[in-house]
Amino acid sequence: MRKKIDARIRTLVENCVKLRQRGLFVVIGDKARDQVVNLHYMLSKASVKARPSVLWCYKKDLYMSSHRKKRMGQIKKLMQRGLLDPENEDPFSLFVASTSIRYAYYHETQNILGNTFGMCVLQDFEALTPNLLARTVETVEGGGLVVMLLSGLSSLTQLFTVTMDVHSRLRTESHQDVVGRFNERMVLSLASNPNCLLMDDELNVLPTSSLIKYIEPVPLNADGAPANDPSRASASELRDLCDSLADTQPAGSLLAKCKTLDQARSVVTFLDAASEKTLRSTVALTASRGRGKSAALGLAIAGALGLGYANIFVTAPSPENLKTLFEFVFKGLDALDYKEHIDYDLVESTNPAFGRAIVRVNVYRNHRQTVQYIQPQHHAKLAQAELLVIDEAAAIPLPTVRQLLGPYLVFLCSTVNGYEGTGRSLSLKLIQQLREQGAKLASSDAVGASGSAGRTFREVTLNEPIRYAPGDPVEKWLHELLCLDANAHVPRPPTKLPHPEECQLYYVERDTLFSYHKASERFLQSMVSLYVASHYKNTPNDLILMSDAPAHHLFVLLGPVDESANVLPDILAVVQVALEGAISRASARTSLAKGDLPQGDLVPWTISQQFQDADFPSLSGARVVRIAVHPELPRAGYGSRAVEQLKRYYQGDITRMDDASDDDEAGGSGGRGGGTAAEGKKRKGGRAEGDGDKGSTLRTETVTPRAGLPPLLVNLSDRPPERLHYLAVSYGLTQQLFNFWRRVGFEPLYLRQSASETTGENTVVMLRPLQHPEVADSEWLRPFVEDFKGR
Structure with missing residues (x-):
């Protein structure tokens, strides 16, 4: 019908x-x-x-x-x-x-x-x-x-x-x-x-x-274009730029391949740096996904070949990531009238793991020139390099990227948000360092100093998307849902910084945080932006851990809060913890005997396997998954204050006296359940409209945010804690982080012998014992520490 x-x-x-x-x-x-x-x-x-x-x-x-x-x-x-x-x-x-x-x-x-x-x-x-x-x-x-x-x-x-x-x-x-x-x-x-x-x-x-409900067709102009098309002005500027450089080679031919004005300007910047042919120069390109970064790098490499660069090296986490880059190298060469098999040929990888990816381009029109892929860890092979191109630099460990920089021209690009979510760390650390070096070099040149020890630095950002129009509503929805646009939501630090002793740690009620109320959304975006600004690698899947994982809990460190003010408080630090342990001895012995350790409970399984102790998993603890301090407030004591408050909370030192009788009921089981039963009761209170009506159907219900939610922030004295035996942390070992965790009372118990492929760092596990009513010996952790030191 x-x-x-x-x-x-x-x-x-x-x-x-x-x-x-x-x-x-x-x-x-x-x-x-x-x-x-x-x-x-x-x-x-x-x-x-x-x-x-x-x-x-x-x-x-x-x-x-x-x-x-x-x-x-x-x-x-x-x-x-x-x-x-x-x-x-x-x-x-x-x-x-x-x-x-x-x-x-x-x-x-x-x-x-x-x-x-x-x-x-x-x-x-x-x-x-x-x-x-x-x-x-x-x-x-x-x-x-x-x-x-x-x-x-x-x-x-x-x-x-x-x-x-x-x-x-x-x-x-x-x-x-x-x-x-x-x-x-x-x-x-x-x-x-x-x-x-x-x-x-x-x-x-x-x-x-x-x-x-009231959608109307978009009106069209006489030429068939939408009446209010914001991309028309950008397209006109792109044509003007291409026309102005039409007689300048190789830029004129390459700009014709650019799709957006931002992309064309980035190619011009790359070619300007290449035409200067100075050592120790860096051009950094950062953008969101789908902005044409790899294509711009590919056109820039073709331009560098046209300018006579002989030894060009390209690196990325895998040569498979360079498909788009090499595609636009060839498009650029075609635009410069290079002919495959006559002026250049390509070499594919014989490594099965790389899937016949292109790893080398040989050019021999005027003289011998090569574009060669190298793995990031092979920085020693760059002795004869004239140009190094680093694609998706944020996916390469930061120490490795620093080792790749040398006395040659460097082009690097990085995704600063998107599903990889890895670029914010690079933009904060490496690019900030290069920016400062470039500023010092510029000032020294102004006074006539030599400045040969620093690197000149240029920065380019792409904002206009390639695949779709600017301001695409689906992109905006996706970025807000997955908190991808972290740069725009980093909260400003308070104008008057409070002393760490004046700051208090608050428990974040996750039901309210993820309820999609306007105030909750702003608070969530600010929390995730601090994560991204402070941590090495973030992915959208981290949001599932924050929202749904039953063992995970969130805390924020705030300055003195004026409850009469109708504004969200300034976040100084965010702490995410995972409750671990409270595993039955029978389960622990069975899993250790099989060597098949279940997912989760990272610290209990790691320590029990390392020390062959089947009793350790029965202890309950909280692992600090992340602690993120505002990027503009480093070493101000806020991280130490947050950890100290967390220790006092889980020891029961903050809970009000009239709640002391309830402590055993709330957390006396050693963390079992993690408060999820209480959360389940609270969630039964308010539901989306239409959910509770049996007669409600798909065609009549209207889904709205739940009403009757608990407060977003809970004072620690109002929430009975889960009584734990220890606090723990697992992280990539650096001197700075190790000093911090030692200063706040943590002791190392495990050090992984092989470095992580992601960060290039060795994982270390550190613990701090807590006072527990069931443990008489407060020095129970000391034998583990001494055993670790003796290895």
Whole structure:
């Protein structure tokens, strides 16, 4: 039976195409898959270019085999059973046969990075993680659609309690009750995205899509362009820049390959530095994902070859990461009239682990020139280098990047946010150091000094996206949901800095933090921005640990709080702890005997395995997962104050006297349960609208943030602590960090013999014993420390 489709669906698809923005469609119902055909048809009709390609991501089981021959066999079996009429083939089979579809398991989605699709379909919602969401959505081009399929649901609020696959990795023996706060926040955030539309499997628009209620078609000018297109001015400036440098080679030919004004300006900056041919010069390029960093580096390398550079080295975590870079090296060479096999040839890797990635380009038009890939740790091979290009420098350990710098021109680029989430540390540490050196060199040149010991430094930032238009609502929604745009939310330090002794540690109520209220959102963004500014590596998946992990708890250090002021307090430090231990002796002995240690409980399993002590896991402790101090307030004593307050809290020194009788009930079990039972009771109080009504249906419910939430910040004296035996920390060993943890009373018990591939540092585990009513010997940790020192 034919049915008239809601005009708002078609209008949103057409508006996305006109504005080069992406649309997000959430289809709920057991037949959601069938509506992909209709959405793709509407997208094809609205697009003037070729039929959009599709990326289809799934966990394990597809609706039908992705292998064409196997699929034909399945269709043949259906025909033999009389379940398929060959004369009246269903639209979905026609869609599959006539569309270019790339199928990808979720665990293989790293292989689709750098590719671009017109539509992305995400099925098996329970397998999604923040990393996967960011990785897949970013592959969709402007004017494309992201379609999420949710089957087996009769209400949106059922998503709040869906058991996600990632939850199994968050449970430990003593902390089993996972609360799906991330899902709740994600569902609530969909209503704030103007390019998001929620509908059932019959294409009925759901009331939650309130912003789409009065959507109007975008008006077009006489030339067919949108009336208010912000990218037109940028495109005009790009044309003017290309025209002004058309007679300047190699810049004139290379700029014609640039897609945005920002990208063209970055290539000009690279070529300016290359044309000077001075030693000890660095150009740093930072940007979010999808801004064309690797393409700009590739064009810059082609320009350097045109300027006569003979020995160019390129490094990245893996040569597979350089696919886009080398693609644009060749595009640049083609623009400069170089011919493959005549003027240059390429060499692919013979290492199976690198998958035939390009590792060398030999150029011999005027004289012998090479572009050679080297692994980051092989910095000793750079003796004859004239130019070194470091792609995705933030994914390389910071000490290694420093060793790569030398007496040659250096181009480096880094992602400062995005799903990798690794770039903030590099921008803060290495780039800040290079910036200071460059400033010193400039001042010394001004007074006539030599300045040969420093490096000149230039910095370029790309803001305009390549795949889609600036200001894309789906990008804004994704960045806010996953807290990716950390640079914009780093809180300002207070104008009057309080003395550390005046500061107090507060417990953060996670139900309220992830409730999607406006004040809670600002506080969450500020907390994550401090994480990113202070820690070496962050990924969106860290948000799941913060929100859903039953053993994890959050604290913030605040200055004196004026409760009458209607503003959020200034955050001086954030502490995230994971309750560990309280493992039964039987489980510990069984796991140690098998050598198969469960996930979680990092410190108990590490120490028990190292010292062959099956009793240690039965002790309860709190591991400091992260402690992030405001980046503008280092060494001010706030980190030490936070750790000291944490120690006093878990020892029971802060709890009010009238609550002392409740301590054993709250935490006397040695941390078992981690307070999740109490949290579960609190969560039953306020629910999203429509969840509690049995008659509520998908088409009538409106999902809104819960009411009756507890306060966001809880004074430690108002929350009974879990009584613990020790505080612990595990981190990459550096002299500065070791001095800090020793100063606050921690003792080393374990040092990993091999360095981490991520950080280039050796992991160390340190503990500090706490006073516990069940432990008479306060020196119980001393034998472990002496044993460690004697090794």
